[in-house]
Amino acid sequence: MFDLPIEGAQLMALEFGDIVDYFSVYTGTLFVFALLFTVLAIVSLPEKPMDIVFGGDAYYTKDIPLDLLRFQRFMAIACGLATLGAMASGDIFNFTLFSSMIGITNIGIVAAVRNRHVLEAAFQYGIVAMVATVPLFGGAAIVLASTGTLSIWALAGAAAVPLLAKIFLVLGVMGEGMAPFYIGKAEITRAPGAPYVLMIHVSSLLLFLRVVEIVLTV
Amino acid sequence: MxxxxxxxxxxxxxxxxxxxxxxxxxxxxxxxxxxxxIVYHGDDLYPKTIDRSSALDPYDRGGEPFGNTSVAAQYPENSPYLGYVTAYLTPFSQFLADTTSHLGTTIVSHPGGIIDEILYNTRGLDTVVETSILFTAFAIASFLFRRREG
The missing domain is CATH 1.20.5 (Single alpha-helices involved in coiled-coils or other helix-helix interfaces)
Known part of the structure; x- marks a missing residue:
């Protein structure tokens, strides 16, 4: 696997029974990015959004309730941990599980915001993330049925995975992480609560980079 | 345009x-x-046979608890105790399995129903992540539900 141009050298392997996580130069870089943003979500203080009234001197600050803030931080950290798992995973089914966890924590980050506009966008996002589990897990099922294994180590370079499974995996990640549908994201990130809300962007971007690596490897 | x-x-x-x-x-x-x-790969890594007459149907994978049952695994070297706890039932579950023929339908609803080598040992990380997804979903739902009171 590590002789493929996309991977780079092998840095480390972590064994969890049949699921053997790996860190190549590529996935290791993504992992470090995810780790960095998770640490940022843990240590940073939330923003205090300020609205300036147009055409005047008046301004007012938005008050974010403490319980909402704590919940958002909890979800942002959970999202970061799911991203860490998805970056290092060496198993197709394990990767799809972490992807769907990223999808659900992304909804969780904005679910409690009291803003009609944000919630409507999050609702649309939620429907797509829910439907996307069908191609996502369907892709993993086709991989197991047609090759008899799920380990990326065994599948790497063999080109045994059918095109349909690869398309399903990419479609599933597109739905969970919303990588190309940035309009849904742009509306969602109007929610107050940076830097926790930014975790949505980071996780989906990293997830999409990872699925590209998997599709090119298997 | x-x-x-x-x-x-x-x-x-x-x-x-x-x-x-x-x-x-x-x-x-x-x-x-x-x-x-796409050709079906019959030589599956996680084989499954269904014995309709077993009390543990459809979860019966056979084997003997605390013995050396042979269980298929991708990397057997990572699971030194492979085949050790297959088909272990707690005494209560053993009682249910002996007296009724429906333990397979309740297998997930009581603790220690069956310890499946593949689910809990060789693919244990999957089990952990699945439960975490459920936990996250419950956390979101309970936060939204309890907030209505205040």
Whole structure:
């Protein structure tokens, strides 16, 4: 696997029974990015959004309730941990599980915001993330049925995975992480609560980079 | 012209599910070309036989608890105790399995129903992540539900 141009050298392997996580130069870089943003979500203080009234001197600050803030931080950290798992995973089914966890924590980050506009966008996002589990897990099922294994180590370079499974995996990640549908994201990130809300962007971007690596490897 | 029309559709988040549906249909249409090339791989890594007469049906994988049952695994060297706890039942579950023939239907609803080597040992991380997804979903639902009181 590590002789493929996309991977780079092998840095480390972590064994969890049949699921053997790996860190190549590529996935290791993504992992470090995810780790960095998770640490940022843990240590940073939330923003205090300020609205300036147009055409005047008046301004007012938005008050974010403490319980909402704590919940958002909890979800942002959970999202970061799911991203860490998805970056290092060496198993197709394990990767799809972490992807769907990223999808659900992304909804969780904005679910409690009291803003009609944000919630409507999050609702649309939620429907797509829910439907996307069908191609996502369907892709993993086709991989197991047609090759008899799920380990990326065994599948790497063999080109045994059918095109349909690869398309399903990419479609599933597109739905969970919303990588190309940035309009849904742009509306969602109007929610107050940076830097926790930014975790949505980071996780989906990293997830999409990872699925590209998997599709090119298997 | 056509670009501005497309970008107008893409700019509305109400069209998100429509857009995703179009993408999925396009993916299926393209992927259909590879269907004749997909061959079922009978030599599966996680084989399963179904014994309809067993009390543990459909979860019965056979084997003897605390013995050396042979269990298929991708990397047996990572699971030194492979085959050790297959088909272990707690005394209560053993009692249910002996007296009724429906333990297989309740297997997930009581603790220690069956310890499946593949689920809990060789693919244990999957079990952990699945439970975490459920836990996250419950955390979101309970936060939203309890907030209504205040």
């Amino acid at each position: 056509i670009i501005s029309r497309i970008s107008r559709i893409l700019a509305g988040y109400e069209n998100l599910s429509l857009l995703y549906a179009v993408l999925v249909i396009a993916g299926i249409v393209i992927g259909f070309t590879s269907i004749p090339g």
